[in-house]
Amino acid sequence: MSAVVVDKVTKTFNRGRTDEVTALSEVDLTVADGELVSLIGPSGCGKSTLLRLIADLIQPSTGTVTVAGQSAGQARKEQAYGIAFQQAGLFEWRTVLRNVELPLELRGLSKRERKARAEEMLTLVGLEDFAGHYPAQLSGGMQQRVAIARALAVQPPLLLMDEPFGALDEMTRERLQSELLGICTQTGTSTVFVTHSISEAVFLSNRVVVMSARPGRITASITVDLPSRDDAGRQSPAFFEKITEVRQALRGTPAAAPPPRASEGAAAGTDAR
Amino acid sequence: MKRALYVLLGLAVAAALWEGYKAVGNPDGTVLFGVRILPRADDLSMPHLWTVLERLGRPELTGGRPVWIVVASACLFTLGITAAGFVIGALIGLLLAVAMERFRIVERGLLPYVILSQTVPLVALAPLVAGWGGTIMPPWAVVSVIAAYLAFFPVAVGMLRGLQSPSASGVELMRSYAAGWWRTLVKLRFPSALPYLFPALRLAGAAAVVGAVVGEISTGTRGGIGRLIIEYSREATSDPAKVYTAMLGAAVLGLVVAGLVSLLELPLMRHRRHVEVVTL
Numbered sequence: 387m388s389a390v391v392v393d394k395v396t397k398t399f400n401r402g403r404t405d406e407v408t409a410l411s412e413v414d415l416t417v418a419d420g421e422l423v424s425l426i427g428p429s430g431c432g433k434s435t436l437l438r439l440i441a442d443l444i445q446p447s448t449g450t451v452t453v454a455g456q457s458a459g460q461a462r463k464e465q466a467y468g469i470a471f472q473q474a475g476l477f478e479w480r481t482v483l484r485n486v487e488l489p490l491e492l493r494g495l496s497k498r499e500r501k502a503r504a505e506e507m508l509t510l511v512g513l514e515d516f517a518g519h520y521p522a523q524l525s526g527g528m529q530q531r532v533a534i535a536r537a538l539a540v541q542p543p544l545l546l547m548d549e550p551f552g553a554l555d556e557m558t559r560e561r562l563q564s565e566l567l568g569i570c571t572q573t574g575t576s577t578v579f580v581t582h583s584i585s586e587a588v589f590l591s592n593r594v595v596v597m598s599a600r601p602g603r604i605t606a607s608i609t610v611d612l613p614s615r616d617d618a619g620r621q622s623p624a625f626f627e628k629i630t631e632v633r634q635a636l637r638g639t640p641a642a643a644p645p646p647r648a649s650e651g652a653a654a655g656t657d658a659r
Numbered sequence: 660m661k662r663a664l665y666v667l668l669g670l671a672v673a674a675a676l677w678e679g680y681k682a683v684g685n686p687d688g689t690v691l692f693g694v695r696i697l698p699r700a701d702d703l704s705m706p707h708l709w710t711v712l713e714r715l716g717r718p719e720l721t722g723g724r725p726v727w728i729v730v731a732s733a734c735l736f737t738l739g740i741t742a743a744g745f746v747i748g749a750l751i752g753l754l755l756a757v758a759m760e761r762f763r764i765v766e767r768g769l770l771p772y773v774i775l776s777q778t779v780p781l782v783a784l785a786p787l788v789a790g791w792g793g794t795i796m797p798p799w800a801v802v803s804v805i806a807a808y809l810a811f812f813p814v815a816v817g818m819l820r821g822l823q824s825p826s827a828s829g830v831e832l833m834r835s836y837a838a839g840w841w842r843t844l845v846k847l848r849f850p851s852a853l854p855y856l857f858p859a860l861r862l863a864g865a866a867a868v869v870g871a872v873v874g875e876i877s878t879g880t881r882g883g884i885g886r887l888i889i890e891y892s893r894e895a896t897s898d899p900a901k902v903y904t905a906m907l908g909a910a911v912l913g914l915v916v917a918g919l920v921s922l923l924e925l926p927l928m929r930h931r932r933h934v935e936v937v938t939l
Protein backbone atom coordinates (compact mmCIF):
# COMPACT_ATOMS: atom_id res chain seq x y z
CA MET A 387 0.00 0.00 0.00
CA SER A 388 1.30 3.45 -0.88
CA ALA A 389 1.65 6.10 1.79
CA VAL A 390 0.16 8.77 -0.47
CA VAL A 391 -1.69 8.63 -3.77
CA VAL A 392 -2.62 11.88 -5.44
CA ASP A 393 -4.83 11.11 -8.41
CA LYS A 394 -5.51 13.70 -11.14
CA VAL A 395 -5.82 16.52 -8.68
CA THR A 396 -6.65 20.03 -9.80
CA LYS A 397 -6.90 22.87 -7.35
CA THR A 398 -8.42 26.19 -8.31
CA PHE A 399 -8.61 28.96 -5.74
CA ASN A 400 -11.35 31.60 -5.87
CA ARG A 401 -13.12 29.82 -8.68
CA GLY A 402 -15.35 32.07 -10.75
CA ARG A 403 -13.88 35.27 -9.39
CA THR A 404 -11.55 37.72 -11.05
CA ASP A 405 -8.67 36.52 -8.88
CA GLU A 406 -9.12 32.89 -9.86
CA VAL A 407 -5.84 30.93 -9.65
CA THR A 408 -5.26 27.41 -10.87
CA ALA A 409 -2.61 26.39 -8.37
CA LEU A 410 -2.41 22.74 -9.47
CA SER A 411 -3.48 21.10 -12.68
CA GLU A 412 -3.94 17.35 -13.18
CA VAL A 413 -1.30 16.32 -10.66
CA ASP A 414 -0.53 12.66 -10.06
CA LEU A 415 1.88 11.65 -7.32
CA THR A 416 2.52 8.41 -5.49
CA VAL A 417 4.69 8.11 -2.42
CA ALA A 418 5.65 4.55 -1.52
CA ASP A 419 5.88 3.35 2.06
CA GLY A 420 9.09 4.54 3.67
CA GLU A 421 9.94 6.70 0.71
CA LEU A 422 11.22 10.27 1.07
CA VAL A 423 9.97 12.42 -1.80
CA SER A 424 11.03 16.03 -2.27
CA LEU A 425 8.89 18.57 -4.11
CA ILE A 426 10.95 21.25 -5.77
CA GLY A 427 10.05 24.10 -8.09
CA PRO A 428 9.93 27.85 -8.43
CA SER A 429 7.91 29.68 -5.83
CA GLY A 430 4.22 29.80 -6.61
CA CYS A 431 4.23 26.48 -8.47
CA GLY A 432 1.91 24.90 -5.91
CA LYS A 433 4.24 22.92 -3.64
CA SER A 434 2.60 24.12 -0.46
CA THR A 435 -0.80 23.67 -2.02
CA LEU A 436 -0.01 20.05 -2.87
CA LEU A 437 1.22 19.42 0.66
CA ARG A 438 -1.84 21.04 2.17
CA LEU A 439 -4.05 18.90 -0.05
CA ILE A 440 -2.37 15.78 1.26
CA ALA A 441 -2.84 17.10 4.80
CA ASP A 442 -6.54 17.75 4.08
CA LEU A 443 -6.12 21.37 5.12
CA ILE A 444 -7.72 22.24 1.78
CA GLN A 445 -9.85 20.14 -0.57
CA PRO A 446 -9.06 19.41 -4.20
CA SER A 447 -11.30 20.97 -6.85
CA THR A 448 -11.21 17.71 -8.79
CA GLY A 449 -9.40 14.43 -8.28
CA THR A 450 -8.77 12.45 -5.11
CA VAL A 451 -6.11 12.25 -2.43
CA THR A 452 -5.56 8.98 -0.60
CA VAL A 453 -3.37 8.66 2.48
CA ALA A 454 -2.50 5.17 3.75
CA GLY A 455 -5.42 3.69 1.85
CA GLN A 456 -8.05 6.06 3.21
CA SER A 457 -9.35 9.44 2.16
CA ALA A 458 -7.19 12.38 3.20
CA GLY A 459 -9.93 13.62 5.49
CA GLN A 460 -10.16 10.31 7.30
CA ALA A 461 -6.37 10.18 7.62
CA ARG A 462 -6.33 13.64 9.16
CA LYS A 463 -8.99 12.69 11.67
CA GLU A 464 -6.85 9.73 12.70
CA GLN A 465 -3.77 11.92 12.94
CA ALA A 466 -2.07 9.69 10.39
CA TYR A 467 0.51 12.33 9.61
CA GLY A 468 2.74 14.87 11.31
CA ILE A 469 3.20 18.25 9.70
CA ALA A 470 5.85 20.97 10.00
CA PHE A 471 5.51 24.33 8.32
CA GLN A 472 8.12 26.77 7.14
CA GLN A 473 7.60 28.84 10.27
CA ALA A 474 8.04 26.81 13.41
CA GLY A 475 4.63 28.03 14.61
CA LEU A 476 5.22 27.15 18.25
CA PHE A 477 2.73 28.27 20.87
CA GLU A 478 4.64 30.97 22.70
CA TRP A 479 2.77 30.52 25.98
CA ARG A 480 3.79 26.89 26.23
CA THR A 481 7.19 25.65 27.22
CA VAL A 482 9.17 23.66 24.68
CA LEU A 483 8.12 20.43 26.33
CA ARG A 484 4.45 21.38 26.40
CA ASN A 485 4.63 22.39 22.74
CA VAL A 486 5.81 18.92 21.83
CA GLU A 487 3.13 17.46 24.10
CA LEU A 488 0.34 19.32 22.27
CA PRO A 489 -0.51 16.69 19.63
CA LEU A 490 -0.27 14.00 22.31
CA GLU A 491 -2.66 15.94 24.53
CA LEU A 492 -5.15 16.09 21.69
CA ARG A 493 -4.79 12.37 21.28
CA GLY A 494 -5.74 11.89 24.89
CA LEU A 495 -2.52 10.36 26.16
CA SER A 496 -2.02 10.38 29.91
CA LYS A 497 0.15 13.06 31.44
CA ARG A 498 2.95 10.67 32.20
CA GLU A 499 2.98 9.10 28.73
CA ARG A 500 2.97 12.54 27.13
CA LYS A 501 5.89 13.75 29.14
CA ALA A 502 7.92 10.62 28.48
CA ARG A 503 7.25 10.71 24.75
CA ALA A 504 7.91 14.45 24.44
CA GLU A 505 11.18 14.13 26.31
CA GLU A 506 12.19 11.30 24.03
CA MET A 507 11.45 13.45 20.97
CA LEU A 508 13.38 16.40 22.37
CA THR A 509 16.36 14.14 22.94
CA LEU A 510 16.07 13.03 19.35
CA VAL A 511 16.45 16.62 18.12
CA GLY A 512 19.07 17.40 20.75
CA LEU A 513 17.03 19.82 22.83
CA GLU A 514 16.49 17.81 26.02
CA ASP A 515 18.14 20.59 28.05
CA PHE A 516 15.66 23.18 26.83
CA ALA A 517 12.43 21.44 27.80
CA GLY A 518 11.48 24.15 30.30
CA HIS A 519 12.31 27.10 28.07
CA TYR A 520 9.78 29.22 26.24
CA PRO A 521 10.00 29.40 22.41
CA ALA A 522 10.99 33.08 22.43
CA GLN A 523 14.13 32.11 24.33
CA LEU A 524 15.32 29.82 21.54
CA SER A 525 17.05 30.60 18.27
CA GLY A 526 15.22 30.08 14.98
CA GLY A 527 16.99 26.80 14.34
CA MET A 528 16.13 25.49 17.78
CA GLN A 529 12.50 26.48 17.34
CA GLN A 530 12.42 24.64 14.04
CA ARG A 531 13.79 21.55 15.74
CA VAL A 532 11.06 21.80 18.37
CA ALA A 533 8.51 21.97 15.55
CA ILE A 534 10.03 18.85 14.02
CA ALA A 535 9.95 17.08 17.37
CA ARG A 536 6.29 18.08 17.65
CA ALA A 537 5.56 16.70 14.19
CA LEU A 538 7.30 13.43 15.11
CA ALA A 539 5.74 13.12 18.56
CA VAL A 540 2.74 11.07 17.51
CA GLN A 541 5.14 8.81 15.60
CA PRO A 542 3.18 9.31 12.42
CA PRO A 543 3.62 6.93 9.52
CA LEU A 544 3.71 9.99 7.24
CA LEU A 545 5.64 13.20 7.68
CA LEU A 546 4.74 16.36 5.71
CA MET A 547 7.30 19.14 5.76
CA ASP A 548 7.01 22.51 4.03
CA GLU A 549 10.43 24.10 3.67
CA PRO A 550 11.17 23.35 7.29
CA PHE A 551 14.81 24.36 7.05
CA GLY A 552 14.22 27.32 4.76
CA ALA A 553 15.09 29.98 7.29
CA LEU A 554 18.13 28.29 8.78
CA ASP A 555 21.81 28.87 8.27
CA GLU A 556 23.69 26.35 6.17
CA MET A 557 25.38 24.57 9.07
CA THR A 558 22.25 24.04 11.13
CA ARG A 559 20.50 23.05 7.98
CA GLU A 560 22.93 20.27 7.13
CA ARG A 561 22.86 18.94 10.66
CA LEU A 562 19.08 18.88 10.72
CA GLN A 563 19.03 17.16 7.34
CA SER A 564 21.16 14.36 8.75
CA GLU A 565 19.00 14.17 11.87
CA LEU A 566 15.85 13.95 9.74
CA LEU A 567 17.35 11.21 7.59
CA GLY A 568 18.34 9.30 10.71
CA ILE A 569 14.86 9.54 12.14
CA CYS A 570 13.15 8.54 8.90
CA THR A 571 15.33 5.50 8.31
CA GLN A 572 15.05 4.50 11.97
CA THR A 573 11.27 4.66 12.06
CA GLY A 574 10.45 3.84 8.44
CA THR A 575 8.46 7.04 8.09
CA SER A 576 7.27 8.10 4.63
CA THR A 577 8.00 11.75 3.98
CA VAL A 578 6.92 14.47 1.60
CA PHE A 579 9.44 17.26 1.83
CA VAL A 580 8.98 20.65 0.15
CA THR A 581 12.13 22.61 -0.53
CA HIS A 582 13.55 25.08 -2.98
CA SER A 583 17.11 23.96 -2.44
CA ILE A 584 18.33 21.56 -5.11
CA SER A 585 21.15 20.13 -3.01
CA GLU A 586 18.83 19.59 -0.06
CA ALA A 587 16.33 17.77 -2.27
CA VAL A 588 18.99 15.52 -3.79
CA PHE A 589 20.69 14.77 -0.50
CA LEU A 590 17.52 13.84 1.38
CA SER A 591 15.34 12.12 -1.15
CA ASN A 592 14.72 8.80 -2.73
CA ARG A 593 12.97 10.78 -5.41
CA VAL A 594 12.89 14.43 -6.43
CA VAL A 595 9.65 15.62 -7.99
CA VAL A 596 10.13 18.75 -10.09
CA MET A 597 7.23 21.13 -10.56
CA SER A 598 6.60 24.10 -12.82
CA ALA A 599 4.31 27.05 -12.33
CA ARG A 600 1.19 28.46 -13.99
CA PRO A 601 -0.50 26.13 -13.82
CA GLY A 602 1.31 24.03 -11.24
CA ARG A 603 2.25 20.71 -12.77
CA ILE A 604 4.73 17.96 -12.15
CA THR A 605 7.31 18.06 -14.95
CA ALA A 606 9.84 15.46 -13.86
CA SER A 607 10.41 12.78 -11.29
CA ILE A 608 14.04 11.95 -10.68
CA THR A 609 15.06 8.92 -8.68
CA VAL A 610 18.10 9.48 -6.51
CA ASP A 611 20.28 6.67 -5.28
CA LEU A 612 23.30 8.05 -3.49
CA PRO A 613 26.01 5.62 -2.32
CA SER A 614 25.69 7.05 1.17
CA ARG A 615 23.86 9.90 2.81
CA ASP A 616 26.59 11.53 4.85
CA ASP A 617 29.43 13.96 4.21
CA ALA A 618 30.98 11.47 1.80
CA GLY A 619 27.66 11.32 -0.01
CA ARG A 620 27.67 15.10 -0.38
CA GLN A 621 31.04 14.81 -2.15
CA SER A 622 30.20 11.90 -4.40
CA PRO A 623 29.98 12.32 -8.20
CA ALA A 624 26.51 10.77 -8.13
CA PHE A 625 25.39 13.67 -5.89
CA PHE A 626 26.63 16.29 -8.33
CA GLU A 627 25.22 14.41 -11.31
CA LYS A 628 21.78 14.41 -9.72
CA ILE A 629 22.06 18.07 -8.85
CA THR A 630 22.75 18.83 -12.51
CA GLU A 631 19.87 16.65 -13.58
CA VAL A 632 17.43 18.36 -11.22
CA ARG A 633 18.68 21.78 -12.23
CA GLN A 634 18.13 21.02 -15.88
CA ALA A 635 14.70 19.66 -15.18
CA LEU A 636 13.90 22.87 -13.32
CA ARG A 637 15.09 24.96 -16.25
CA GLY A 638 12.98 22.90 -18.60
CA THR A 639 15.89 21.78 -20.80
CA PRO A 640 16.05 18.00 -21.26
CA ALA A 641 18.89 16.50 -19.25
CA ALA A 642 22.04 16.01 -21.32
CA ALA A 643 23.32 12.66 -20.15
CA PRO A 644 20.74 10.47 -18.41
CA PRO A 645 17.17 11.34 -19.39
CA PRO A 646 14.79 11.61 -16.43
CA ARG A 647 13.89 8.09 -15.47
CA ALA A 648 10.23 7.70 -14.89
CA SER A 649 9.94 5.57 -11.78
CA GLU A 650 6.81 3.84 -10.64
CA GLY A 651 4.33 6.45 -9.66
CA ALA A 652 6.14 8.95 -11.82
CA ALA A 653 4.48 12.12 -12.76
CA ALA A 654 2.10 12.48 -15.59
CA GLY A 655 3.37 15.04 -18.02
CA THR A 656 7.02 14.12 -17.57
CA ASP A 657 7.70 15.06 -21.13
CA ALA A 658 5.18 17.78 -21.43
CA ARG A 659 7.44 19.92 -23.52
CA MET B 660 6.88 45.67 43.28
CA LYS B 661 8.34 48.02 40.69
CA ARG B 662 4.82 48.82 39.57
CA ALA B 663 3.79 49.81 43.10
CA LEU B 664 6.74 52.19 43.18
CA TYR B 665 5.60 53.78 39.93
CA VAL B 666 2.12 54.23 41.35
CA LEU B 667 3.56 55.96 44.42
CA LEU B 668 5.74 58.12 42.19
CA GLY B 669 2.66 59.06 40.14
CA LEU B 670 0.80 60.06 43.30
CA ALA B 671 3.74 62.18 44.43
CA VAL B 672 3.83 63.94 41.06
CA ALA B 673 0.07 64.61 41.20
CA ALA B 674 0.41 66.03 44.73
CA ALA B 675 3.36 68.19 43.67
CA LEU B 676 1.40 69.54 40.68
CA TRP B 677 -1.57 70.39 42.92
CA GLU B 678 0.47 72.23 45.51
CA GLY B 679 2.74 73.73 42.85
CA TYR B 680 -0.21 75.22 40.98
CA LYS B 681 -1.65 76.49 44.23
CA ALA B 682 1.63 78.24 44.98
CA VAL B 683 2.04 79.97 41.60
CA GLY B 684 -1.53 80.10 40.22
CA ASN B 685 -3.68 83.24 40.35
CA PRO B 686 -6.12 82.87 43.29
CA ASP B 687 -8.88 84.20 41.01
CA GLY B 688 -7.99 81.92 38.13
CA THR B 689 -6.58 83.01 34.79
CA VAL B 690 -9.14 84.61 32.54
CA LEU B 691 -8.44 85.20 28.87
CA PHE B 692 -11.01 87.00 26.67
CA GLY B 693 -13.64 86.35 29.29
CA VAL B 694 -12.95 82.62 29.44
CA ARG B 695 -11.42 81.14 32.56
CA ILE B 696 -8.71 78.86 31.17
CA LEU B 697 -7.05 78.04 34.49
CA PRO B 698 -9.00 77.35 37.69
CA ARG B 699 -8.97 79.49 40.81
CA ALA B 700 -6.15 78.64 43.15
CA ASP B 701 -7.65 80.04 46.33
CA ASP B 702 -8.32 77.88 49.40
CA LEU B 703 -12.00 77.66 48.60
CA SER B 704 -11.51 76.05 45.19
CA MET B 705 -8.29 74.20 45.83
CA PRO B 706 -7.72 73.51 49.51
CA HIS B 707 -4.24 72.45 50.57
CA LEU B 708 -3.70 68.70 50.51
CA TRP B 709 -2.93 68.68 54.20
CA THR B 710 -6.24 70.44 54.84
CA VAL B 711 -7.98 67.63 52.96
CA LEU B 712 -6.05 64.95 54.86
CA GLU B 713 -6.72 66.68 58.14
CA ARG B 714 -10.42 66.90 57.23
CA LEU B 715 -10.46 63.11 56.84
CA GLY B 716 -9.64 62.76 60.53
CA ARG B 717 -12.34 65.08 61.85
CA PRO B 718 -15.99 64.03 62.31
CA GLU B 719 -18.38 64.39 59.42
CA LEU B 720 -20.79 66.48 61.43
CA THR B 721 -20.15 67.55 64.98
CA GLY B 722 -20.33 64.41 67.06
CA GLY B 723 -20.59 62.11 64.01
CA ARG B 724 -18.23 59.49 62.63
CA PRO B 725 -14.86 60.65 61.33
CA VAL B 726 -14.95 61.49 57.62
CA TRP B 727 -12.40 58.86 56.67
CA ILE B 728 -14.62 56.09 58.00
CA VAL B 729 -17.61 57.45 56.11
CA VAL B 730 -15.58 57.77 52.90
CA ALA B 731 -14.01 54.33 53.31
CA SER B 732 -17.33 52.60 53.87
CA ALA B 733 -18.84 54.44 50.90
CA CYS B 734 -15.87 53.29 48.80
CA LEU B 735 -16.36 49.70 49.95
CA PHE B 736 -20.02 49.89 49.01
CA THR B 737 -19.13 51.21 45.56
CA LEU B 738 -16.33 48.64 45.25
CA GLY B 739 -18.91 45.91 45.70
CA ILE B 740 -21.12 47.44 42.99
CA THR B 741 -18.09 47.86 40.73
CA ALA B 742 -16.97 44.28 41.28
CA ALA B 743 -20.41 42.90 40.45
CA GLY B 744 -20.62 45.12 37.36
CA PHE B 745 -17.11 44.19 36.29
CA VAL B 746 -17.71 40.46 36.59
CA ILE B 747 -21.06 40.59 34.79
CA GLY B 748 -19.67 42.90 32.10
CA ALA B 749 -16.52 40.84 31.56
CA LEU B 750 -18.52 37.61 31.28
CA ILE B 751 -20.94 39.13 28.79
CA GLY B 752 -18.02 40.60 26.86
CA LEU B 753 -16.29 37.22 26.74
CA LEU B 754 -19.43 35.42 25.60
CA LEU B 755 -20.08 38.00 22.91
CA ALA B 756 -16.49 37.78 21.69
CA VAL B 757 -16.63 34.00 21.51
CA ALA B 758 -19.96 34.11 19.69
CA MET B 759 -18.66 36.70 17.26
CA GLU B 760 -15.52 34.67 16.62
CA ARG B 761 -17.52 31.49 16.12
CA PHE B 762 -20.11 32.86 13.74
CA ARG B 763 -19.06 35.38 11.16
CA ILE B 764 -22.66 36.43 10.76
CA VAL B 765 -22.95 37.27 14.46
CA GLU B 766 -19.88 39.45 14.16
CA ARG B 767 -21.32 41.25 11.16
CA GLY B 768 -24.69 41.73 12.80
CA LEU B 769 -23.62 42.44 16.34
CA LEU B 770 -20.37 44.38 16.26
CA PRO B 771 -21.90 47.63 14.98
CA TYR B 772 -24.44 47.53 17.83
CA VAL B 773 -21.75 46.75 20.37
CA ILE B 774 -19.96 49.90 19.27
CA LEU B 775 -23.20 51.87 19.05
CA SER B 776 -24.06 50.85 22.61
CA GLN B 777 -21.24 53.00 23.95
CA THR B 778 -22.43 56.14 22.22
CA VAL B 779 -25.65 56.18 24.26
CA PRO B 780 -24.99 58.71 27.02
CA LEU B 781 -25.04 57.17 30.45
CA VAL B 782 -27.28 59.87 31.87
CA ALA B 783 -29.89 59.02 29.25
CA LEU B 784 -29.64 55.33 30.02
CA ALA B 785 -29.76 55.52 33.80
CA PRO B 786 -33.38 56.70 34.17
CA LEU B 787 -34.49 53.84 31.89
CA VAL B 788 -33.13 51.17 34.20
CA ALA B 789 -33.60 53.07 37.47
CA GLY B 790 -37.13 51.74 37.67
CA TRP B 791 -35.79 48.20 38.02
CA GLY B 792 -34.43 49.08 41.45
CA GLY B 793 -36.56 47.83 44.30
CA THR B 794 -38.85 45.95 41.93
CA ILE B 795 -36.98 43.18 40.09
CA MET B 796 -33.64 43.81 41.79
CA PRO B 797 -32.21 45.74 44.72
CA PRO B 798 -31.25 49.36 43.93
CA TRP B 799 -27.51 48.67 44.11
CA ALA B 800 -27.86 45.98 41.44
CA VAL B 801 -29.21 48.56 39.01
CA VAL B 802 -25.98 50.47 39.43
CA SER B 803 -24.07 47.25 38.78
CA VAL B 804 -26.01 46.84 35.56
CA ILE B 805 -24.90 50.31 34.47
CA ALA B 806 -21.30 49.49 35.41
CA ALA B 807 -21.54 46.24 33.46
CA TYR B 808 -22.93 48.12 30.48
CA LEU B 809 -19.74 50.14 30.32
CA ALA B 810 -17.41 47.27 31.26
CA PHE B 811 -18.51 44.72 28.69
CA PHE B 812 -17.44 46.83 25.73
CA PRO B 813 -13.63 46.80 25.97
CA VAL B 814 -13.72 43.10 26.81
CA ALA B 815 -15.92 42.22 23.83
CA VAL B 816 -13.83 44.20 21.37
CA GLY B 817 -10.41 43.31 22.81
CA MET B 818 -11.25 39.66 23.23
CA LEU B 819 -12.64 39.40 19.70
CA ARG B 820 -9.37 40.76 18.38
CA GLY B 821 -7.48 38.36 20.59
CA LEU B 822 -9.50 35.33 19.53
CA GLN B 823 -8.86 36.26 15.90
CA SER B 824 -5.15 36.82 16.50
CA PRO B 825 -3.76 33.30 15.95
CA SER B 826 -1.95 32.95 12.64
CA ALA B 827 -3.46 30.85 9.87
CA SER B 828 -0.70 28.31 10.41
CA GLY B 829 -1.67 27.92 14.07
CA VAL B 830 -5.25 27.27 13.06
CA GLU B 831 -4.12 24.82 10.38
CA LEU B 832 -1.94 23.04 12.89
CA MET B 833 -4.95 22.48 15.14
CA ARG B 834 -6.91 21.28 12.13
CA SER B 835 -4.12 18.85 11.30
CA TYR B 836 -4.61 17.45 14.80
CA ALA B 837 -8.28 16.98 13.99
CA ALA B 838 -9.16 19.39 16.79
CA GLY B 839 -12.65 20.81 16.53
CA TRP B 840 -13.88 24.32 17.28
CA TRP B 841 -13.98 23.89 21.03
CA ARG B 842 -10.52 22.41 21.43
CA THR B 843 -9.07 25.00 19.05
CA LEU B 844 -10.67 27.64 21.25
CA VAL B 845 -9.28 26.20 24.46
CA LYS B 846 -5.80 25.26 23.26
CA LEU B 847 -5.10 28.00 20.73
CA ARG B 848 -7.49 30.92 20.55
CA PHE B 849 -7.99 31.55 24.22
CA PRO B 850 -4.32 31.48 25.21
CA SER B 851 -3.43 33.68 22.24
CA ALA B 852 -6.11 36.12 23.33
CA LEU B 853 -4.78 36.61 26.86
CA PRO B 854 -2.37 39.41 25.90
CA TYR B 855 -5.37 41.22 24.44
CA LEU B 856 -7.70 40.32 27.28
CA PHE B 857 -5.71 41.86 30.11
CA PRO B 858 -5.45 45.40 28.76
CA ALA B 859 -9.15 45.10 27.93
CA LEU B 860 -9.91 44.04 31.51
CA ARG B 861 -7.98 47.03 32.83
CA LEU B 862 -10.09 49.32 30.66
CA ALA B 863 -13.18 47.45 31.81
CA GLY B 864 -12.16 47.96 35.44
CA ALA B 865 -11.86 51.70 34.93
CA ALA B 866 -15.13 51.78 33.01
CA ALA B 867 -16.88 49.86 35.79
CA VAL B 868 -15.72 52.40 38.38
CA VAL B 869 -16.98 55.28 36.24
CA GLY B 870 -20.22 53.41 35.62
CA ALA B 871 -20.73 52.74 39.32
CA VAL B 872 -19.99 56.30 40.43
CA VAL B 873 -22.04 57.96 37.70
CA GLY B 874 -24.74 55.30 38.03
CA GLU B 875 -25.12 56.00 41.75
CA ILE B 876 -25.51 59.68 41.08
CA SER B 877 -27.95 59.41 38.22
CA THR B 878 -30.16 56.76 39.83
CA GLY B 879 -29.95 58.42 43.24
CA THR B 880 -28.68 55.28 44.96
CA ARG B 881 -27.53 55.93 48.53
CA GLY B 882 -24.51 54.55 50.36
CA GLY B 883 -21.77 54.82 47.73
CA ILE B 884 -18.96 57.22 47.01
CA GLY B 885 -20.71 58.79 44.03
CA ARG B 886 -23.61 59.82 46.19
CA LEU B 887 -21.18 61.07 48.84
CA ILE B 888 -19.47 63.36 46.35
CA ILE B 889 -22.82 64.95 45.55
CA GLU B 890 -23.78 65.30 49.22
CA TYR B 891 -20.45 66.81 50.21
CA SER B 892 -20.35 69.20 47.25
CA ARG B 893 -23.45 70.89 48.63
CA GLU B 894 -21.23 72.00 51.49
CA ALA B 895 -18.46 73.13 49.14
CA THR B 896 -18.66 76.79 50.16
CA SER B 897 -18.64 76.24 53.91
CA ASP B 898 -16.39 73.17 54.04
CA PRO B 899 -14.38 72.97 50.78
CA ALA B 900 -11.98 70.27 51.98
CA LYS B 901 -14.83 67.85 52.61
CA VAL B 902 -15.80 67.29 48.98
CA TYR B 903 -12.17 66.62 48.17
CA THR B 904 -12.06 63.83 50.75
CA ALA B 905 -14.79 62.08 48.78
CA MET B 906 -13.00 62.67 45.48
CA LEU B 907 -9.81 61.32 46.98
CA GLY B 908 -11.80 58.26 48.00
CA ALA B 909 -13.05 57.81 44.41
CA ALA B 910 -9.49 58.10 43.08
CA VAL B 911 -8.22 55.52 45.56
CA LEU B 912 -11.11 53.25 44.56
CA GLY B 913 -10.01 53.51 40.93
CA LEU B 914 -6.43 52.62 41.86
CA VAL B 915 -7.54 49.67 43.97
CA VAL B 916 -9.68 48.29 41.13
CA ALA B 917 -6.80 48.72 38.66
CA GLY B 918 -4.48 46.94 41.09
CA LEU B 919 -6.89 44.06 41.64
CA VAL B 920 -7.37 43.59 37.90
CA SER B 921 -3.65 43.44 37.24
CA LEU B 922 -3.33 40.82 39.99
CA LEU B 923 -5.47 38.59 37.77
CA GLU B 924 -2.67 38.50 35.21
CA LEU B 925 0.02 37.09 37.42
CA PRO B 926 -0.92 33.42 37.43
CA LEU B 927 -2.02 33.37 33.80
CA MET B 928 0.86 35.07 32.09
CA ARG B 929 3.91 33.18 33.25
CA HIS B 930 5.54 33.23 29.82
CA ARG B 931 5.17 36.96 29.68
CA ARG B 932 8.13 37.41 31.96
CA HIS B 933 10.23 35.97 29.19
CA VAL B 934 8.46 37.33 26.18
CA GLU B 935 7.39 40.66 24.88
CA VAL B 936 3.68 40.53 24.23
CA VAL B 937 1.46 42.62 22.00
CA THR B 938 -1.05 44.82 23.71
CA LEU B 939 -4.27 46.30 22.47
Ligand SMILES: Nc1ncnc2c1ncn2[C@@H]1O[C@H](COP(=O)(O)OP(=O)(O)O)[C@@H](O)[C@H]1O
Pocket residue numbers: 399400407408409427428429430431432433434435436602
Ligand atom coordinates in the same frame (compact mmCIF):
# COMPACT_ATOMS: atom_id res chain seq x y z
N1 LIG C 1 -5.45 30.32 -0.10
C1 LIG C 1 -5.15 30.72 -1.34
N2 LIG C 1 -5.98 31.55 -2.00
C2 LIG C 1 -5.70 31.96 -3.25
N3 LIG C 1 -4.61 31.62 -3.93
C3 LIG C 1 -3.74 30.80 -3.35
C4 LIG C 1 -3.96 30.33 -2.00
N4 LIG C 1 -2.91 29.54 -1.66
C5 LIG C 1 -2.09 29.53 -2.72
N5 LIG C 1 -2.58 30.29 -3.74
C6 LIG C 1 -1.96 30.48 -5.05
O1 LIG C 1 -1.61 29.22 -5.55
C7 LIG C 1 -0.35 29.26 -6.17
C8 LIG C 1 0.58 28.24 -5.56
O2 LIG C 1 0.88 28.63 -4.23
P1 LIG C 1 1.80 27.77 -3.27
O3 LIG C 1 1.29 26.39 -3.23
O4 LIG C 1 1.90 28.48 -1.96
O5 LIG C 1 3.20 27.83 -4.00
P2 LIG C 1 4.63 27.37 -3.48
O6 LIG C 1 4.49 26.77 -2.14
O7 LIG C 1 5.12 26.41 -4.51
O8 LIG C 1 5.48 28.60 -3.47
C9 LIG C 1 0.15 30.67 -6.05
O9 LIG C 1 -0.09 31.33 -7.27
C10 LIG C 1 -0.67 31.26 -4.95
O10 LIG C 1 -0.88 32.62 -5.17
Ligand SMILES: [Mg+2]
Pocket residue numbers: 433434435548
Ligand atom coordinates in the same frame (compact mmCIF):
# COMPACT_ATOMS: atom_id res chain seq x y z
MG1 LIG D 1 5.24 27.39 -0.25
